[in-house]
Amino acid sequence: MTKQDPQTMPRSAVTEKIELGLAKRHRRENIFRAFGLTAVIFGFILVFFLLFDITSKALPAFHQHWVKVDVNYSEKSLRYAAGDNLADLSYRNTLRKSIYETFPEVKARRDKRQLNGLFSSNAEFAIKEHLIANPDHLGTTQPVWVRVDDDVDVYLKEVEKLGEPLVRIDQKEAQWIKTLVDNGAIEKRFNIEFFTSSDSREPELAGVRGALTGTFLTMIVTLVLSFPLGVAAAVYLEEFAPKNRWTDMIEVNINNLAAVPSIIFGLLGLAVIINLFGMPRSAPLVGGIVLTLMTLPTIIIASRASIKAVPPSIREAAMGLGASRVQTTFSHVLPMAMPGILTGTIIGMAQALGETAPLLMIGMVAFIVDVPSSFTDASTVMPVQIFLWADSPERGFLAKTSAAILVLLGFLFLMNASAAYLRRRFESK
């Protein structure tokens, strides 16, 4: 038999019809595919745009401009008399006089006030600390580096980038700043204070230490409560619970709780934990309890899945050797399920770390300067700090907010990466 050439085969009407439509169908196929690819690319663009936008806004916050003032520690301007305590002298006066000496041409009162505004409100404390540290400088003129005001700081950073003046700095001020820069009296330094100081109304002084400590305390409470509770609940539901209405109800409940909006948990915290039990407002303890209730469903669901994945042969072998149910669970099933449970816990904690809304309800939005030192101190957390700064009108806070976001994203990335690492190790077993 010879093979028939398909080209010369007789065609039916149906085949003809199909072939006619083929080009159109293929075109449609390609369009559909292109749509899908576009959606995926759109996703990538979004991620890059988001990260790029925040990073580029955050970078200025890691540097701060300092200005050198030749401080004349004269006894007259300090209003110093022999025997006075160095901490109680008139440093504001001294600072102003020293500034005016640098710019002798400034005479008008309004101009002088404007000139003072170029320096951080913290400058008088800086020159005070300098004198207390070096008491022998009394009566001499010393160069002291102080922070510039936030508007000046933003201006200096933007000028580098844009080369054009900003609204908040007028021509006169720009001229003064130029003089300072030309004299080498302005220096850009790494802003370590961003990590070591707490919140402040002045953007040039504000840092994240208070919020980081608050986050740390809140996360400790959340972890200490949610991990044992979540694992215990999962163990009960997987290993001990009889199949009845009660356990069915709990199961439906957990699934629903996982999808309840987080702000509702804040309402619960406000009405029950603060108003009914009388726990302190704004405290990491209350924040931790609220976040525990919120993350419990996540941890329970992940732990149950992990416990379910332990092969039944392990349980049968342990029980066959005379172990009780409790012994089997705690010595054999749980250790094997642990990587999965830990992964779930880390994911739950990452959720809790980024959560803001319920904490607003329980008063963790207060403006707090002190670094919290216990679980009942008033404090704030990173996401809430971001929210507070984002709301501030000062331009200097824009960079601070973005930098705080970067810090938060950094922590989240670490947590998720460790969860992914655990999962991979677990899967390879």
Add this chain to the structure above:
Amino acid sequence: MTTTHLAFAVIIIALFSYWLGIKRAITVAGGEQHTRQLVSLPSQYGLLTAFWCGLPAILFLLIWSAIEASIVDSLLIQQVMLTLDTTAQQNMSLLVNNIKILAEKVQLNEDVSAATALQLQHAAYYTELNTKATWLKTLLTLVIAVGCVAVLLTKIKQSFHARNNLEKIVSGLLFTCSGIALLTTIGIVMSVLFESIAFFSKVPVTEFLFGTQWSPQIAMRADQVGGSGAFGAIPLFVGTILISTIAMCLAIPVGLMIAIYLSQYASPRLRSVAKPMLEILAGVPTVVYGFFAALTVAPLIRDFGILVDLPIVAESALAAGLVMGVMIIPFVSSLSEDALTAVPAALKEGSIGMGATHSETIRKVLFPAAIPGIVGAILLAVSRAIGETMIVVMAAGLAANLTFNPIESVTTVTVQIVSLLKGDQEFDSAKTLAAFALGLMLFITTLALNIAALKIVRKYREQYD
């Protein structure tokens, strides 16, 4: 001793009693060599003793801490009542508060010369009550801890089934933990329900549900003329629906197409890059999206508006809605992908074998088969959009405009809850209670959506399994 110190003390006693229990068991058995005489392992006797010691004491401590403050307060109020005439009793909570502050000042040796003798006497009484309560708490906790250990130690005999007793306690504990989820739900329902009932006794339900005026700020001062405020929630519901609709208009098509492309077309390499990309989108905290919406997207949209000569307000619903849509994309795509991959391969292979193109198979076979799962995913996404708070708090407005125009400023239920409850507030004003009524609406809506979604998904699963 403070409660924390006491809890530590109890834990130390419990550790000690673990050792005591083991010792006692060995003694009862007649020495180290004869532990086989015991029904259970020595360590099980130890653990049981430790649980017996710790659990009742900690439980007592918890209950005591919960009720101590209110008992002390009521005793103090009784005392104050005795010495004051009735006119002064109306501001009782204020009085009690002042006494507490005074007592604290006395303890810190601060200046109290402004206080009257009577106030000082009350403050001293309050301090005394507190001291007594602390002493009583410490004493009772320790007695309970030690007493329970003593009782159990006398019970330990060779035939005492420590393991069975221990396991009963352990499973009881596990059972209690599993009940926490239920308690949370009950707590949520109770808290929003009771406050809402209190609210509806001040503002009629019909006004709340069907009123078109929302201006709770008026109600801040009770003595103000017309100080009842307006609590018509329709503008909030409309605003919530508008922003969620914008979000879903972005999230559903993009999320679905990503799910389809990744599950049907993408090479493993693209998948291995695209999955983490989606995880990043899903893992970014909502406060970051809020910042992005308020400071990047909203100005962009406004500039675009100026370009095409369209006045777009800074806090437009569009900015908040679009960014919320971005937040929801990974949610829609991962759930829809699950639904698509759950469709049996035979359906797909059959269709392709009949000569359908890939996209025809997806559109006419896979998609209809996966539709229940996808609808479930969309419902869950809608419930998330409705409950989302930070994006709208930061990027949407506060003024309750009744409009469907996406370039105007609207407010949502969650924005209002936050603005009503943020900061200090008196707890019985209609303004504060309104937040709980809104919370109740939010809870009911999202719960209904979740239950519907779970039902649809479950029903669908049964079809193919």
